[in-house]
Amino acid sequence: MRVIVNESGFGPPKRCRIARMRPWSPQTLYDAKPRAFITVGTILALGMMLWSLSAGVWTVWGGLLRFAGAALAIVGGATQQLRQDCRARSNWRRDAPP
Numbered sequence: 001m002r003v004i005v006n007e008s009g010f011g012p013p014k015r016c017r018i019a020r021m022r023p024w025s026p027q028t029l030y031d032a033k034p035r036a037f038i039t040v041g042t043i044l045a046l047g048m049m050l051w052s053l054s055a056g057v058w059t060v061w062g063g064l065l066r067f068a069g070a071a072l073a074i075v076g077g078a079t080q081q082l083r084q085d086c087r088a089r090s091n092w093r094r095d096a097p098p
Contacts, residue, residue, distance in 0.1 A: 034083070037076025044069030 048066045052058050 034076040034080035037072045037079070039076075041069045041072030041074070041076060045073065 045066050046069075048062050048069065052062050052066075
């Protein structure tokens with residue numbers, strides 16, 4: 001018989017000392033975040049671009065809002081792509097029956 005000993009010299013713990021973690025956000029909110037980022041970022045960037053073209057004024061705040069909208073859209077798209085890639089590589093399937 002082989003005994004597993006950890007660094008402290010004691011055997012494996014009798015029970016897990018780490019409590020089960022609660023999810024930080026509901027699943028629907030977790031799934032909606034990348035799409036919301038893409039939508040809000042696109043509306044913000046295009047809206048500020050159209051406003052600047054119609055008003056004929058290019059302000060610093062307008063530029064910052066366009067940059068923030070583009071950044072939100074990029075982060076949302078990257079997050080969604082990373083989640084899809086991670087789920088495709090995972091052996092654990094959400095849709096599989098228990």
